[in-house]
Each structure stands twice: as C-alpha cells, then as structure tokens.
Amino acid sequence: MSPIVAVCPEHGPFAVRGIVVRSTARLKISGSSTNCSTCGAHSPIMDGEYSIDSHGIATALSAPQWSLDALRAIQEPVQRAAAAVADAAVAEPDALREVQRMLNEIKVQNDALSSRLDEALRGKRRWTIGLVLTALATALGAAVDGSTVVAAAPDIARAFLEALEHLQQP
Incomplete structure (x- = not known):
C-alpha cells in the first residue's frame, strides 16, 4: 500500500x-x-x-499540508468507534454498528483501508476490535497533531498494517 x-x-x-x-x-x-x-x-x-x-x-x-488533512478525515470516525467499543455501557450491537459506520465513512476516503479494517475486524472479539481501533486512533493522532514529522506517518501506517496482518493469523 x-x-x-x-x-x-x-x-x-x-x-x-x-x-x-x-x-x-x-x-x-x-x-x-x-x-x-x-x-x-x-x-x-x-x-x-x-x-x-x-x-x-x-x-x-x-x-504538503493536505496529506495531513487526508489523515484527519479518517481520524474522527476511528476515535468515535474506538470510544464506543471501549465503553462498557454501550451495548455490543450498538458498538458494532458504530464500527460499521466508521468503515463506511473511511471507505469514502480510502476504500483499501476500509476493506483491510473490515477483513481484520470481522468476527473478532470486542476487546480485540477495541485494541486495534485504539492503536489506529493513537497512530493517526501522532501523525496529525503537529508533533510528528510527516515522514513518520507512512511508518505508522506500515506498522499498523503489519499489526492487522497478525490479526489474520490463527
């Protein structure tokens, strides 16, 4: 990718x-x-x-700056879904609906990322989904908050995709 x-x-x-x-x-x-x-x-x-x-x-x-703007476009849906999944007060079906909503929003910006996330998260336990989304939200935050140089963003994305690969293993 x-x-x-x-x-x-x-x-x-x-x-x-x-x-x-x-x-x-x-x-x-x-x-x-x-x-x-x-x-x-x-x-x-x-x-x-x-x-x-x-x-x-x-x-x-x-x-340029607009590359960071592209990351910001997916940051909010990921943070929202991660919070819903992590919140024990949110019922499982509602949390999973929020994850699906996130995937739909990301698909508009990056179909490949949406598909990879969907593949990686499908059938996983709620706590695993929460860990993955929290890691992605953290990585996106690090890449766009101004404290990380732009060149680090692809490294963050590559590390995250490698983590998704591990989720695919039995």
Whole structure:
C-alpha cells in the first residue's frame, strides 16, 4: 500500500495505483495528476518526495499540508468507534454498528483501508476490535497533531498494517 495519494474533487483522497518501481528509488512528484478510481474525475497527485524500497513500499520524505488533512478525515470516525467499543455501557450491537459506520465513512476516503479494517475486524472479539481501533486512533493522532514529522506517518501506517496482518493469523 502506497502513501502516494491523489485527491478527487468529489470523493477526496485515494491511493495512486500504477506507479511501479523494480528496485529501491527516490521519486519526486510535482504537478502530476491521475483519474479518480471511483468516478474518473481529474485528480491531482500529492506533490512530494518519496523513497521507495525494494518491496515497492513508498515512504513520504516530504509532503504538503493536505496529506495531513487526508489523515484527519479518517481520524474522527476511528476515535468515535474506538470510544464506543471501549465503553462498557454501550451495548455490543450498538458498538458494532458504530464500527460499521466508521468503515463506511473511511471507505469514502480510502476504500483499501476500509476493506483491510473490515477483513481484520470481522468476527473478532470486542476487546480485540477495541485494541486495534485504539492503536489506529493513537497512530493517526501522532501523525496529525503537529508533533510528528510527516515522514513518520507512512511508518505508522506500515506498522499498523503489519499489526492487522497478525490479526489474520490463527
């Protein structure tokens, strides 16, 4: 999953597909665009400089403010769902409805993340869901609160996705 994103004027941020690097590289993007993966609208790709490792994972070395805004767009639904799941006074069906609402809201911004979260959380116990959502909310907060440099956000996302992989194991 690449942190290189484009922003559709209608649907918001989405992951750019089609950038293929066969070995480690440093990539600078400026003034580029692509088409929205949902509606086909002209969408600017986030300007910035990226380091791409031998596995094709891109890490942002520099990026504009609107990349942080894309993270903020999913931060609130994650925090809300994490709070509902952690609150013992919230009935299980209500907590799970809040998780589904979060997934639907995230899907608008990042379909891939929504799908991965849905896969990882489906069928898990409430406390496991709570731990994962709390970790994600914490990571998002660290990436967007101004105390963490932008380059750390992809590292946080990669660590979180690795944690999701562990959830998939029996």
